[in-house]
Amino acid sequence: MTIKDVAAYCGVSVSTVSRVLNQHPDVSPAVRERVSRAIQECHYVPNNSARSLVASRSTAVGVVVRGVGNPFFSELIPTIEKEIDRRGYTMVLHQINVQDDEIQKAAVLEREKRLLGVVFLGGRFNYTEAELQQLSVPFVCCTYTNTFGNLREDAYSSVSIRDEDEACRAVHILYEHGHRRIAVLLDDPADNSIGQLRWQGYRRALRECGLPFDPALAEFSGGYDMPDAYRGTCELLERGAEFTALLAISDSMAIAAVKALVDRGHRVPQDCSVIAIDGLELSKYMIPTLTTLRQPAGAMARQSIQTLIELVEGRGSHRHLLLETTLRQGDSVISLR
């Protein structure tokens, strides 16, 4: 079955079939419908010869995901894959654990899979020039940037939110609702990563609001996983910390925190308000619906791939994009006033 057979079957020209296959606009809906049906009925498989000719050249773009099972990354990956695919490249997805070094892993992957470029989905914020010499292809940090490292701005690209500012904003929202005893749940205040920046944002917000810092209200659960967050929240409660509101630095941590609070007899939001950062689709279906600062997941994915592919094709230069979150009002924050 060739494209000629399909054309003959439909009584149209080969170039019409080609236009339908390539989704050109200049085909009437009726013809498009007829050709599409014929392609299905004949089980015709288009053989994109332009792509086949260059098949010995690599089309591989690496996506290194740090933190297996991070649900925010699960929301980004479908868009990343689509964006890579529609430009004629191939996504090579590689998942690593939080304790793995993503640069080392990517460098091995670059050689084994002949990568043309790498997107890091999550990572450390403290890369050094020396470390980076392991990688000889361009890369984009997606969801973070190299705040604590010493890379030159023109040595890499990044697409992220302002992590410190957003955590600060979340605390201000709680403050505006009348909360004064505000706890925070994060992985590690010195992780050289998201946790550290959001911790700084929490501390800054307290200062800006004129609230004293109480170490008893800060819980470092050691990880982003829901079991860690659940355990951390239980410890916060067990040591008798008194608070009317909690900032969890990710939606999935907030989901586990709400569960821990409720399991220990605290109503959310009546006894404790909870706010988070991420804006997972899922957290709309929590009880109560989570109030959260939604990261622009689609835009982050699209901008990361556009930036990387332009670099791979020698058409662009490194850039650092900072995107905004939007507050998604749920039912997990209550006003004390």
Next chain:
Amino acid sequence: MTIKDVAAYCGVSVSTVSRVLNQHPDVSPAVRERVSRAIQECHYVPNNSARSLVASRSTAVGVVVRGVGNPFFSELIPTIEKEIDRRGYTMVLHQINVQDDEIQKAAVLEREKRLLGVVFLGGRFNYTEAELQQLSVPFVCCTYTNTFGNLREDAYSSVSIRDEDEACRAVHILYEHGHRRIAVLLDDPADNSIGQLRWQGYRRALRECGLPFDPALAEFSGGYDMPDAYRGTCELLERGAEFTALLAISDSMAIAAVKALVDRGHRVPQDCSVIAIDGLELSKYMIPTLTTLRQPAGAMARQSIQTLIELVEGRGSHRHLLLETTLRQGDSVISLR
């Protein structure tokens, strides 16, 4: 930096460094530790020459995911990737929408990405011999099998649960808890897929329990997404259906159903028990914790890849594995007795 430099740096032989890199057991813990630290400190990137030599040969294994954002698939993918990777192959992940034809998409992908084999993560159950001629590499249906099609058993492989039996079992569990008015929430009873088999299981369980079938208790939400399931549950309630228990055919549908019930003033489980099939990690953190039949996600992923790679390497023959679920008791089912 070469392997020789690392060996000199540590004062060990090149073959010792090689054994550490390849994780051979015959290295003392102290030497392993010293070499590993040196590899990190020197930023040494192992260049696996055996793999490099054959780099012009494809190592691509396709994973075609039907239903973007299905959280059960998100739990399977990390294991699938690890299993493909540790055998020296490369995962090419491609996500398609539920309305796309996975065979057609895989056939295009096979040619463009030079795939050696395909794992379908979700798909129709009604493939015909004619359709399959589009694919010239072996494939494994992961999470389903070709119940409604006409393929010969030796033409493909599958790893799945007994969907009809498991849905039947879920209804029996509700029955044993004293429930007699049992509703069901599924996508489509004639989807030639999971929905159809689980619908058959629901109907069979009613017969086995001697319960009459009431069409008002069956809600077909048209999709697996949480918005669909939420809307479907609201419609079930709006048409005045009276039930004390609900079977949702996936965890994420159950999560949305619980939300809809609670939003409409029904307590779960006091007013309505809810049971599901999947066993997501996440559903342990729902309020109430979801009672669900857990699919063996890790085993499904491992068995699928082992089967496929054996076929790709000409070492195995097609097989059809049926795995068991385990009941994970939550708090969403209450006994009426």
